[in-house]
Amino acid sequence: MNRTARLYALVEELRAAAPRPVTVPVLAARFEVSTRTVQRDLQALMETGVPVRTASGRGGGWSIDPAMTLPPVRFTADEASALTVALAAADVSAPYAGAARTAAQKIAASMTAPVSAAAQELAARIVALPSPADTTVRAQVERALTTGTVLRLSYVDAGGLESDRVVEPAGLLTADGRWYLIAWCRMRRAGRGFRLDRITGATPTTEQAQPHDLAELLLGSAAAGAVRPAALASLTASPPPRPRPRHG
Template sequence: MSRAERLLALVQALRRRRRPVSGADLAEELQVSLRTIYRDVQALVAQGAPIEGEAGVGFVLKPGFLLPPLMFTDDELEALVLGAQMASSRADARLARAATDALAKIAAVLPRDLADRMEENGLLVAMSRPEIADTVDLALLRTAIRNETKLRFTYVNEQGVRTTRTVWPVALAFYDRVRVLTAWCELRGAYRHFRADRITEATDLTERYPRRRRVLLKEWRDLDTPLPERPRLTA
């Protein structure tokens, strides 16, 4: 790879980590010599990159460092476009609009040739079967997840039984046909999965639940089967 591509790859490798990473690990990941890593780190620091650390200890990139917007590979651009298309076709209206706006912002600052490739890509998102309409505003669920606040709603299971739930929402999964909310359920005292097309009368209680979402998310992921392959759980 060129030196510019190598420097970009080094920044990305540092950005993916929250803790210091050794020069040896970076050298192995980028398939270059340790000496090259040290030299490239010095070059990035000279250009204003807030990299802290030293040889033998490790390096860490402080938050807030922005790369020039034109620093995208073809694969990265296609990944952005495909992800935005999926969000536009499968998410709620607010998130779909945000995905379209984000692509427009990226295209506005790209060099003309990259912007053209972004707009003329050959990737399409197709629905294999008709979607099941949601009965709850997904934006409400996403906001509660982001703010770590409790939700209260009415849920109807496959047998038609209605229950009122107060939950701690941790994640929202997007299947081909339905959306599934993962949450700690106070009624069941356990993690449950709720189909968005069976949730009604949802209210954000604006009350922070007692544990941090990242802790709950890790706990849920450590389960043997954290997410159903088919979204048919009765909760």
């Protein structure tokens, strides 16, 4: 078993035993390698962000949080190459761009040498002009959407007027290369679209936001006709929204 296959197998071994910890000697015997090799592999998993942890003392060992990991997914060579290139080329200013890059690295690490070389050759043919991005703002928007919490924004509209808003995030919209946070604006008492590159500050709160339907927030706005990306449509049974944002 090569190292890449063993790393995947280690994760599955820990997932199968969770929440009970497994000792290094047990893992070494299971994979017929030295305890030193297992220690290096577990450390490598930890450094790449896999939620493995160790506890010392009696009853201790290595364990994994199964809620924070996914079981292996088998891609064809073409699928792996396509995903790697698409994720690696994600605009740095796009939401979840950081997670996209680490996902691309993990997929690339699982490839065989010929497939990896083909993906690298394809990736070398794709270039992008970098765009300015406030990663702090983007991270707060991502967090608010993920946790369903209220967000305080400082926003500059198309006319240059700055205002402070308290919003309840509902989703994201992309149009003409721009990203918008779609949210219920408490000041306007209506749904609004906030262009991410015009948000000058974003402060998280612990207040839970009320649930809002993305399509309803944007009824009658300028983006009627927008549809859910085909790759995402199969993930939800709800009908695709018809959004178009109104600024500020």
